[in-house]
Amino acid sequence: MRSAVPRALLLFAALAVLSAVVALALPPARNAKADARLDFPLPNGHFYAQAAGGLGGFALVDDRDARLWSAVRALGGVDVVGYPSSRRFVWDGFVSQVFQKGALQWRPESGDVVFVNALDRLSAAGLDPWLRRQWMTPPPDDSSA
16 A cells, blocks of 8 residues: 555656646746736745646745755746746655646756656656557657667
8 A cells, every 4th residue: 555655646746747748838828027916026036826727826946955946047937947836845855846848856966957757757657558549659769679
């Protein structure tokens, strides 16, 4: 029973990442400058409500655990990664946050973020047949040959 919880969490997180990947194909709905009332500065970051569906919003901050706010600004800000669509959480041992255009993981060893490879995560969760049926995603390369 204990192994079912991490698998369910992995599946939920993988589906959240897939949603973020699908959002890459969509144009941004709003410009941050046009919707200043939906976001505001915080002492160590910024708060965004644009991707919260009217249910509050999500903080993007720098703290002792991760400097996601600085990393997102270095990437080009919300114009590049989209608005935050999740709160921060620990995924595979790394502080992570989902945005409209992808999921980022803070890597303390490099002091930077990496984009999560959503297709690899979904494949690891055993969802290749679903990806093929739903999105016509080709199967991963068999590198054993």
